[in-house]
Amino acid sequence: MSLVNAMRARWNTEGPALAWIGDWSESDLPIPKAWSYGELAKQVDQARGWLKQRALGPGDTLALQLPRHPALLTLALAALSEGMVLLPLNPAYTPRELRYALKDSGAKRAVLLKEGFEALREDPPCAMEQAGTLAMSLKYAPPAETPAPNWPENTPALLLYTSGTTGRPKGALSSHGNLQASIEALHQAWAWGPNDVQLHALPLFHVHGLVVAQLVALWAGARTLWLPKFNADAVWSAIPEHSVSVFMGVPTFHHRLLQSTVQSDLSTMRLFTSGSAPLPAPVHAAFEQRTGLRILERYGMSEVGIVLSNPYEGERRAGTVGQPLPGVQAKVTDLESGEELGPEQIGEIRIAGGSVMLGYLGLPEQTQAAIGDGWMHTGDLGKVSADGYFSIVGRAGDMVISGGLNVYPREVESVLLEHPGVQEAAIVGVPHAEWGEQVVGLIVGEVDPELLLAWAKEQLAGFKCPKELRVVDALPRNAMGKVQKGRIRADW
Numbered sequence: 063m064s065l066v067n068a069m070r071a072r073w074n075t076e077g078p079a080l081a082w083i084g085d086w087s088e089s090d091l092p093i094p095k096a097w098s099y100g101e102l103a104k105q106v107d108q109a110r111g112w113l114k115q116r117a118l119g120p121g122d123t124l125a126l127q128l129p130r131h132p133a134l135l136t137l138a139l140a141a142l143s144e145g146m147v148l149l150p151l152n153p154a155y156t157p158r159e160l161r162y163a164l165k166d167s168g169a170k171r172a173v174l175l176k177e178g179f180e181a182l183r184e185d186p187p188c189a190m191e192q193a194g195t196l197a198m199s200l201k202y203a204p205p206a207e208t209p210a211p212n213w214p215e216n217t218p219a220l221l222l223y224t225s226g227t228t229g230r231p232k233g234a235l236s237s238h239g240n241l242q243a244s245i246e247a248l249h250q251a252w253a254w255g256p257n258d259v260q261l262h263a264l265p266l267f268h269v270h271g272l273v274v275a276q277l278v279a280l281w282a283g284a285r286t287l288w289l290p291k292f293n294a295d296a297v298w299s300a301i302p303e304h305s306v307s308v309f310m311g312v313p314t315f316h317h318r319l320l321q322s323t324v325q326s327d328l329s330t331m332r333l334f335t336s337g338s339a340p341l342p343a344p345v346h347a348a349f350e351q352r353t354g355l356r357i358l359e360r361y362g363m364s365e366v367g368i369v370l371s372n373p374y375e376g377e378r379r380a381g382t383v384g385q386p387l388p389g390v391q392a393k394v395t396d397l398e399s400g401e402e403l404g405p406e407q408i409g410e411i412r413i414a415g416g417s418v419m420l421g422y423l424g425l426p427e428q429t430q431a432a433i434g435d436g437w438m439h440t441g442d443l444g445k446v447s448a449d450g451y452f453s454i455v456g457r458a459g460d461m462v463i464s465g466g467l468n469v470y471p472r473e474v475e476s477v478l479l480e481h482p483g484v485q486e487a488a489i490v491g492v493p494h495a496e497w498g499e500q501v502v503g504l505i506v507g508e509v510d511p512e513l514l515l516a517w518a519k520e521q522l523a524g525f526k527c528p529k530e531l532r533v534v535d536a537l538p539r540n541a542m543g544k545v546q547k548g549r550i551r552a553d554w
Contacts, residue, residue: 064213065238065245066106066143069281075100077256078285080132083300086290091131091197099283105132109140110206112199116171116189120145120213123221125164125172125188127151127267130290133196134266135276137173142219142238143210149221149233150267154523157181159231163223164188167233167423215239221423222269222364224468231473233423234364241273243416244367245281247387248274252308252333252358253374254282259330260308261300263292263315269364270338270466275310284308294322302327312338312466313345313498316357320348328353335360337368338466339498340454346380359383361454366438367417370452382451390415393437394446400435405448408455412437460547462491462499467525469501471547474528477521483509488537489528490547492554502530504537504550 063071073079081096097105118124124141126149128134134150141148149167151160153175160178163169164187171189174182179192191199219238223231248254260279264271279286287304289296292315300306307330311319316336334349335358350356361383362368370392372384386392391414394403403409414437421429432439441461444454462469471489478487486506491499505511511531518527538546 065242073099082288084289105136106139107205109136112203122170123147123167125149125169127174145213147218147221152267224364235420235423240417245278248278251387256283258284258307260286261306262286263289294318295324298324298326305330308333310335313341314465317496339463343380365419366413369413382453385450406445408445411440411442411444464499465497469526483507488545490550501528503528504534505531
């Protein structure tokens with residue numbers, strides 16, 4: 063049984079599935095109040111009919127650049143039901159980033175926000191329509207009348223673009239089996255049940271918000287409450303009002319929660335999680351002191367889902383990402399030889415298990431390098447304790463994680479070098495109390511850094527755009543000519 067069919071077989075159609083709370087007045091699309099699981103199933107079948115109207119079917123890629131809206135979820139579930147590949151796109155993407163993703167993925171159809179649609183309409187990379195028309199077209203689409211087929215486990219299902227260290231974003235392609243393995247492991251490890259109430263404030267264009275939070279909740283038959291966006295005061299207020307039991311966030315969320323002065327009864331809460339970036343130990347300690355609850359920190363990536371987690375029952379160690387989830391193998395290996403290292407020795411973390419992706423779309427060499435030996439080479443440096451707790455100590459590459467989102471310096475540098483006044487560029491991440499890291503860099507050339515920043519904002523999504531640029535005469539390099547990014551970080 064394929065993923066969505068297996069999920070639907072678990073649903074109590076009378077049980078509450080989704081509700082939309084808070085102020086949604088800024089939404090461009092109509093927002094319902096609440097759906098039961100029976101209503102959600104009807105909406106998914108309506109979305110399946112919408113796909114069939116557009117002659118979309120097995121193997122086709124559907125790109126969705128949508129705000130936080132129920133249509134994103136129903137279309138996602140419908141696409142998976144029909145054996146299609148779902149490509150969620152960040153609403154912050156610029157037109158050049160959208161065009162690249164749509165062309166590289168071979169998307170057959172895209173639903174885009176107005177700005178992106180207008181920018182691409184004269185030379186569309188695929189069939190396109192505006193998000194603003196979606197609610198009406200879904201409403202009047204004839205619902206699919208037959209059950210969705212069951213697709214083999216290796217059927218491609220989800221395509222997520224991760225910025226590449228070469229400057230070219232890569233599409234990590236996961237199958238139905240990959241997603242189900244990840245979902246089942248989290249369902250078991252975090253003790254999900256139908257009585258859980260999750261408060262959801264994460265973006266839905268990446269694995270954290272879509273799979274880890276939302277699809278796991280649907281697998282459990284739990285109820286999910288959507289906020290229009292993250293707001294610390296709103297989170298604290300919603301927990302007692304709606305008897306919330308689960309909240310997932312990134313370190314930036316937890317930092318802002320601690321800054322809020324709202325006092326909240328947390329007697330219904332059983333689980334706060336943090337991921338997408340390391341949680342600073344002081345934030346971990348301060349949160350426990352304020353709430354009496356210890357945040358559960360975990361580790362994952364687009365290519366493998368969540369694979370390491372502190373225990374739900376047992377010691378949650380600050381500064382660690384815990385132990386392998388059920389069905390996952392993990393080890394720390396020497397960067398040169400690939401041999402497994404002993405406790406407390408630092409090397410690359412490698413992962414094996416059912417959730418490891420099929421590969422990078424259209425990139426056989428990079429796929430072979432990443433998973434050719436049966437283990438995902440994460441590129442993250444870490445160590446493992448004698449009793450099996452993993453810790454992340456750095457990255458083999460230069461990736462920056464700001465606000466829970468991955469930024470690859472090479473991609474940002476490549477864009478900056480397109481400016482005629484820039485001769486050289488070096489981008490790094492430096493610690494930031496709220497965002498975890500922020501993107502900064504050095505520039506060699508004849509250019510005003512403020513004007514360059516303004517130009518960069520037109521080329522890059524906001525989370526990728528440097529927050530500060532400094533013009534220097536020369537970049538620091540070693541004897542071999544390699545830019546010393548460690549020196550840049552240390553001197554910032």
